[in-house]
Amino acid sequence: MLFFGDFPKRKELNTYFSFRTYRKEVQMELTKIKSVMKKYSEAWENQDIDLILDCFTKNGIYQESPLTKPYREHKKIKKSLKK
DSSP: OOOOSSOOOHHHHHHHHHOOOOHHHHHHHHHHHHHHHHHHHHHHHTTTTTHHHHHEEEEEEEESSSOOOOHHHHHHHHHHHTO
């Protein structure tokens, strides 16, 4: 970390370090999202319905397009995918 000019005040340092922590947390979340999307993509290509459902929470929502109705919960999502 380089500083040019006056050394930052304590409050500015706290903001800097809290931003670094926040950035790491966001990066971790992005990594999780990418992992789930990769898993979902592979499951979709292999038509593995159970693996697709594993990408959703128990009360997750699946919607094929904005013009179709959403399916809520694993049971209804599974039924819609078997069509």
